[in-house]
Amino acid sequence: MFNFQQWVNRRIPPAKEVTLTQRKIFILPSKISMGLMMIIFLLFLVGINFQNSLVYIVCFWLIALLVINIFYTYRNLSGLTIKAISAESCFAGEKMVLELEVSRPVKQRKSAIYFGWQNEDLVELNLQEEQSTRIKLSHSSKQRGRFTPPRLDIFTRFPTGLNTAWSYASMDVQGIVYPEPIEISQPSDQHNSDDDMTDGREISGGTSDFAGTREYQPGDSPKHIHWGQYAKTGDLYTKSFVDYESQDIWLDWQSLNISGTEPRLSHLSAMIIEFHEAHKQYGLRIPGKEIQPSKGEAHKIRCLTALALFGLPQEEASYAG
Amino acid sequence: MLGKGYQLSQQVTYRGMIWLLAAQLVVMLPFAFYLPIWLIPVMLASTFWRIRVIKGESGQPKLVVRLFVIALGIAGVMFSGMTLLSLDTMVSLLLLGFAFKSLEVIRQRDALVVVFIGFFLVAISFLFSQSIPAGAYGIFALIILTGALIANQQSPAQQLSQNSTRSSLKMASAMLIQCVPLMILVFIFMPRFSPLWSIPSFESHAKTGITDTMAPGDIANLSKSDELAFRASFTGRKPAADEMYWRGLVLNHFDGKSWQQLPEEYDTDELKDQLQAIIPWKRNSVEVKGEPFRYEVIYEKTGQPWLFTLTPTTKVDGQTIQFGDYRVMSRGDIQSPLMVNAVSYPDSKRDLELTEYARQSSLQLPSNGDEKTRAFARALRADSSNDADYVNKVLRRFAEKAYFYTLRPPLLGDEDTIDKFLFESxxxxxxxxxxxxxxxxxxxxxxxxxxxxxLGGEWNKNGDYLAVRQYDAHAWAEVWLEGEGWRRVDPTAWVAPSRVEGGLEAAVDYEGSFLEGNLFSTHHFKWLDGIREKMDALQYGWRRWILGYDNESQKNLLKSILDKMSSVPLAALVGALFLGIFLLWFAMLGLLGRKTYEAYEHQLYRKFCKRMEKHGILREPQQTPYEFALIASEKLPNKANVIRDFSTLYQQLCYVPGGTAEREAPHQKMRKLLRELG
Structure with missing residues (x-):
C-alpha cells in the first residue's frame, strides 16, 4: 500500500535550509469549501429553473473563485525559505526550542502561515514589511540523547480558508537532550562528603574575590586602585584579590550507589546543576570518559553533553560543531 | 495529509466580525425594495445586537431568546400577507435566518457559512431585479463578501495594522477580477438546460404596455410613457419608417365603444389547440414574396404574452406560438426580458382565401347604433366601383375633410361613438x-x-438597433380584398403623415402634448440626448449579451465560431487570442516569471559567504550577519570596511521594515562591494 508519510520523507529529505517549491507544496480544498460547492450547485439549479443569466454569472464567478483560490493559497506558501538556526539543548521532559529563520521572496507578502507540529507548539507567521524573521518553536523532549525535531508541518489557509496548502520541512538540526536531573538520596561517598562544605585553600594575587586593600606599589594594575579611598585620603591603595582553589570534587559513576544507567545519569545531571550553581569546581568520571575538574557554563555543558550521549553511538564529525 | 490537533485559534476576531456584519448589511439592503419593509429594522437590530456582544456590552443571547426571536420572525413572515409557498416567503425566511445567524457566530467556520449564504443571497436578489444598477451592486456585494472571507483569515496581528481593511478590499477585488476570464469562459460554454421543474410564478402581475382591449383614449395613455417596449436589431436589410409596423394584437370584436379580442382568441391555454383548429396556420396561406427582414427582438417585461413583429412572420424561434391571424405570442406572460429571432416577408400576400371563421369575426358589428355611419358607408360604397376604390375614398375623406390628429380629443360618450367622431368632433x-x-x-x-x-422606433446613433417605446404604440387596420388578401391600411397616416415619418413627437409637435404629464422624462431635454443614447446602448448590450444569453445564443455563437474556424488563419488568430488571454491571466496570477524564490539580497549574501569560505572563514548557521561580519573582518583586516558595509546593507534590507537609508540602489551597491572583495 502507498504510504504517504514515507513518500513525503523521500520527497522532502532533511536539510539545513529548505525553500518551499512546487514539488514540496500540497494543496487540497478545505472541508468548509464543500459548503461553498453546495451553494454553487444550488445556484446552478436556480439559474436553470429561473433561466436567469445573472444567477448563472454569480454561480460561475464562485466556481472561478474556488479555482483562483488554489493559486492564491499556493502562492502564499511558495518560495518561503526556512533555515534552521539552532536547536537549544534542554533537559529530558522539558521543551526543546527550535529556532528558525524564515524569509520570503522579495515581492510576495506572506500572511497567516502556521508552523508547528500536531499537539505541540504552533506559531503563526506573517511577513509583510520585513523580508525575513526568526521564529522559535518548542517541542517536548522525552529521552536524553541527540534530538532532531520531527518533520515540521507548515500550512496556510490564507486568503479565504477555502483551500489548505501545506508542506513539510525536515530540519537537519540537532539539539542535545540532557538526562532529566533527579537527585537520588544515597549513602554519600566518604571522599565527597568531607569536602563538600570546605572552601579550599586561598590563592593570593587572584582576581576573583575581594580580600582587602594594601598600599599602592608601582606596577599595580590601575584597574585595582581603590579610587574611593584615594578620594578620601589622597593616598593610593590597591585592592587585593584572592582566588580559591577548591578541592576537586569528582562526580564518579563508579562511586554511585544507584542501580540502573538512567537513574545514575539523572542523578549526575542533578549534581552537576547543583555544583554549577554553587560555583564549585567539579570533574566528571563516567565509563569511557573523564572530564577534568573545572567550572563555568562551558564546562557544565560539556559534562551534561557527556551524560546525554553516554552509551549512544558516536555521531559523525559534521555535527560536532 | 494534514491532520488535526493543531493548537489553532478558531475564534472569530473582532475585526473579522465587523467585516462579516458589514457584508451582511450590504447583502440584505437590496431586498428592502422587494420584501416586507419590517425586515429591515429586524436585520439592523440583529446586527446592532451582535456588535454590542463583540464590544462586551451585552452577553451572547441565550438559546431560549434566540428561539423566541426566530419564532417571532417566522410568525412575522407568515402574517405579512405573502403566499405561503412563494419565493417571497422563502427568501424572507432565508433573510431572517441570515440576519440571526450572525448572532451565533463564534467560530471561524460559522463566519464562512455566513459568507456562503451571503453569496447565495446576492444571486437570489437577481431574481427580483436584473437591471444594470442591480448587477453593479451585486459585484460590490461580492467584493465585500470576499473581503469578509479574507479578513476572517487574517491573523489578529495583521488585522491590527492600519491598512488591513484596505488590503483585504484590495485583495478581494484583485481576486474577483482575476476570476473574470474563467467566469466568462464558463458562462459562454456551460451548457444551458431548460427548467427542470415548473416554478411558482412569483413576480407581481402588473401589466404594462398594450393591452387586449382598445377603448378610445387607451393608446393616448400609453403615449404618455417613454418606457421601453422592446429593442430590435436587424441583420441585412433595415426597414424604412413606413415599414416599421410592429404588429401585435388583432382586435376583432366591437361592442359599440371599445374593441377587443374575442375571449377564445387570447386565452392562451385554450388557444393553443382550439384556435389552431379553427384557423389552422397554413403555410400556403402566405404567398412569400420579396426580400425578408431578419431581426432579433428583446422584449421588456410586460406581464402579458403579446409579441410584436413585422408581419407576416414566417419563422420565429424561442418559446413562441404563431396564430392563423399572424399574431405571435409568447408561451407565457413575459416576466423577464425575452429574446426572439424572427424572419418576416413584408411583401407577401396573406390569406388569398379567407376561412369562414375569419370572415365572420372580421365582419362582426353591434346589431344597432351608429346608424349615420352605416348609412354613409352604404352610400359611399354604392358610389365606388369596387372594394378597393371604396377603401381609397374613405381614406381620402380622412385626408381632405377637416380631421385633426390630436392627443387631446373631446370625449365621445358611450353611444354612437363612431358617428360622433366621424361627423362631429x-x-x-x-x-x-x-x-x-x-x-x-x-x-x-x-x-x-x-x-x-x-409604429416606428428610434434608431440608436450607429444604427445598430431600434428602440421602441410605449409612446410608439399605434393602432391601424387590415382590410381583406378579393385577390389581394389582407392589406395593411393606416388611416392615421392620411390624417397626420408625420406620425409615420417622424413619430409621435412630430405628429403632435403643434400642440406640445408629447409626453404630457411626464415632466421629468429625459425626452424633454434635448441636451440629455447624448447621455440617453449611451445609456440606452448600454442597456441594450446588457439585455442582449448578458440577460439574453441562452441556449439559442450559445448555439449561434458556437456555430459562428466554428464556421469562421474553417479558415485556417482565423482559427490561428482565435487560438492565439485564447492563448494570449490565458498567458495574461497567468501573468496576473503571478505564475509566470523568474522561478527564483530567493530575494536578490539573499543571493548576494550567499555569494558573499562563498567568497569568505575561499578565505577560510566559514559561517555557522546560528551566526547573525553582524556576528559573522565581526569574525570575518578580524580575519581579513584589510577588507574589514567592505565586509562591514556589505553586511550592514544586507541586514538593513532584510530586517529593517521600509528598507535601507540609501534608497537608490542598495542591491547595486551590494554588488559593487562584492566585486571589491575580489
Missing part, C-alpha cells in the same frame, strides 16, 4: 381613425380588423 388619434375605418369597412361587408402594436 373629427378630432382624434390612431384608435379613433382605425376604429372608424374598420367600422366603415364592416358596415358594407368588407372584412376588416383592428391591429394594435407599435
Amino acid at each position: 373629427q378630432k382624434g388619434f390612431c384608435s379613433h381613425y382605425s376604429g372608424s375605418f374598420v367600422y366603415l369597412m364592416r358596415a358594407v361587408g368588407i372584412p376588416a380588423r383592428i391591429v394594435v402594436g407599435y
Whole structure:
C-alpha cells in the first residue's frame, strides 16, 4: 500500500535550509469549501429553473473563485525559505526550542502561515514589511540523547480558508537532550562528603574575590586602585584579590550507589546543576570518559553533553560543531 | 495529509466580525425594495445586537431568546400577507435566518457559512431585479463578501495594522477580477438546460404596455410613457419608417365603444389547440414574396404574452406560438426580458382565401347604433366601383375633410361613438381613425380588423438597433380584398403623415402634448440626448449579451465560431487570442516569471559567504550577519570596511521594515562591494 508519510520523507529529505517549491507544496480544498460547492450547485439549479443569466454569472464567478483560490493559497506558501538556526539543548521532559529563520521572496507578502507540529507548539507567521524573521518553536523532549525535531508541518489557509496548502520541512538540526536531573538520596561517598562544605585553600594575587586593600606599589594594575579611598585620603591603595582553589570534587559513576544507567545519569545531571550553581569546581568520571575538574557554563555543558550521549553511538564529525 | 490537533485559534476576531456584519448589511439592503419593509429594522437590530456582544456590552443571547426571536420572525413572515409557498416567503425566511445567524457566530467556520449564504443571497436578489444598477451592486456585494472571507483569515496581528481593511478590499477585488476570464469562459460554454421543474410564478402581475382591449383614449395613455417596449436589431436589410409596423394584437370584436379580442382568441391555454383548429396556420396561406427582414427582438417585461413583429412572420424561434391571424405570442406572460429571432416577408400576400371563421369575426358589428355611419358607408360604397376604390375614398375623406390628429380629443360618450367622431368632433388619434375605418369597412361587408402594436422606433446613433417605446404604440387596420388578401391600411397616416415619418413627437409637435404629464422624462431635454443614447446602448448590450444569453445564443455563437474556424488563419488568430488571454491571466496570477524564490539580497549574501569560505572563514548557521561580519573582518583586516558595509546593507534590507537609508540602489551597491572583495 502507498504510504504517504514515507513518500513525503523521500520527497522532502532533511536539510539545513529548505525553500518551499512546487514539488514540496500540497494543496487540497478545505472541508468548509464543500459548503461553498453546495451553494454553487444550488445556484446552478436556480439559474436553470429561473433561466436567469445573472444567477448563472454569480454561480460561475464562485466556481472561478474556488479555482483562483488554489493559486492564491499556493502562492502564499511558495518560495518561503526556512533555515534552521539552532536547536537549544534542554533537559529530558522539558521543551526543546527550535529556532528558525524564515524569509520570503522579495515581492510576495506572506500572511497567516502556521508552523508547528500536531499537539505541540504552533506559531503563526506573517511577513509583510520585513523580508525575513526568526521564529522559535518548542517541542517536548522525552529521552536524553541527540534530538532532531520531527518533520515540521507548515500550512496556510490564507486568503479565504477555502483551500489548505501545506508542506513539510525536515530540519537537519540537532539539539542535545540532557538526562532529566533527579537527585537520588544515597549513602554519600566518604571522599565527597568531607569536602563538600570546605572552601579550599586561598590563592593570593587572584582576581576573583575581594580580600582587602594594601598600599599602592608601582606596577599595580590601575584597574585595582581603590579610587574611593584615594578620594578620601589622597593616598593610593590597591585592592587585593584572592582566588580559591577548591578541592576537586569528582562526580564518579563508579562511586554511585544507584542501580540502573538512567537513574545514575539523572542523578549526575542533578549534581552537576547543583555544583554549577554553587560555583564549585567539579570533574566528571563516567565509563569511557573523564572530564577534568573545572567550572563555568562551558564546562557544565560539556559534562551534561557527556551524560546525554553516554552509551549512544558516536555521531559523525559534521555535527560536532 | 494534514491532520488535526493543531493548537489553532478558531475564534472569530473582532475585526473579522465587523467585516462579516458589514457584508451582511450590504447583502440584505437590496431586498428592502422587494420584501416586507419590517425586515429591515429586524436585520439592523440583529446586527446592532451582535456588535454590542463583540464590544462586551451585552452577553451572547441565550438559546431560549434566540428561539423566541426566530419564532417571532417566522410568525412575522407568515402574517405579512405573502403566499405561503412563494419565493417571497422563502427568501424572507432565508433573510431572517441570515440576519440571526450572525448572532451565533463564534467560530471561524460559522463566519464562512455566513459568507456562503451571503453569496447565495446576492444571486437570489437577481431574481427580483436584473437591471444594470442591480448587477453593479451585486459585484460590490461580492467584493465585500470576499473581503469578509479574507479578513476572517487574517491573523489578529495583521488585522491590527492600519491598512488591513484596505488590503483585504484590495485583495478581494484583485481576486474577483482575476476570476473574470474563467467566469466568462464558463458562462459562454456551460451548457444551458431548460427548467427542470415548473416554478411558482412569483413576480407581481402588473401589466404594462398594450393591452387586449382598445377603448378610445387607451393608446393616448400609453403615449404618455417613454418606457421601453422592446429593442430590435436587424441583420441585412433595415426597414424604412413606413415599414416599421410592429404588429401585435388583432382586435376583432366591437361592442359599440371599445374593441377587443374575442375571449377564445387570447386565452392562451385554450388557444393553443382550439384556435389552431379553427384557423389552422397554413403555410400556403402566405404567398412569400420579396426580400425578408431578419431581426432579433428583446422584449421588456410586460406581464402579458403579446409579441410584436413585422408581419407576416414566417419563422420565429424561442418559446413562441404563431396564430392563423399572424399574431405571435409568447408561451407565457413575459416576466423577464425575452429574446426572439424572427424572419418576416413584408411583401407577401396573406390569406388569398379567407376561412369562414375569419370572415365572420372580421365582419362582426353591434346589431344597432351608429346608424349615420352605416348609412354613409352604404352610400359611399354604392358610389365606388369596387372594394378597393371604396377603401381609397374613405381614406381620402380622412385626408381632405377637416380631421385633426390630436392627443387631446373631446370625449365621445358611450353611444354612437363612431358617428360622433366621424361627423362631429373629427378630432382624434390612431384608435379613433382605425376604429372608424374598420367600422366603415364592416358596415358594407368588407372584412376588416383592428391591429394594435407599435409604429416606428428610434434608431440608436450607429444604427445598430431600434428602440421602441410605449409612446410608439399605434393602432391601424387590415382590410381583406378579393385577390389581394389582407392589406395593411393606416388611416392615421392620411390624417397626420408625420406620425409615420417622424413619430409621435412630430405628429403632435403643434400642440406640445408629447409626453404630457411626464415632466421629468429625459425626452424633454434635448441636451440629455447624448447621455440617453449611451445609456440606452448600454442597456441594450446588457439585455442582449448578458440577460439574453441562452441556449439559442450559445448555439449561434458556437456555430459562428466554428464556421469562421474553417479558415485556417482565423482559427490561428482565435487560438492565439485564447492563448494570449490565458498567458495574461497567468501573468496576473503571478505564475509566470523568474522561478527564483530567493530575494536578490539573499543571493548576494550567499555569494558573499562563498567568497569568505575561499578565505577560510566559514559561517555557522546560528551566526547573525553582524556576528559573522565581526569574525570575518578580524580575519581579513584589510577588507574589514567592505565586509562591514556589505553586511550592514544586507541586514538593513532584510530586517529593517521600509528598507535601507540609501534608497537608490542598495542591491547595486551590494554588488559593487562584492566585486571589491575580489
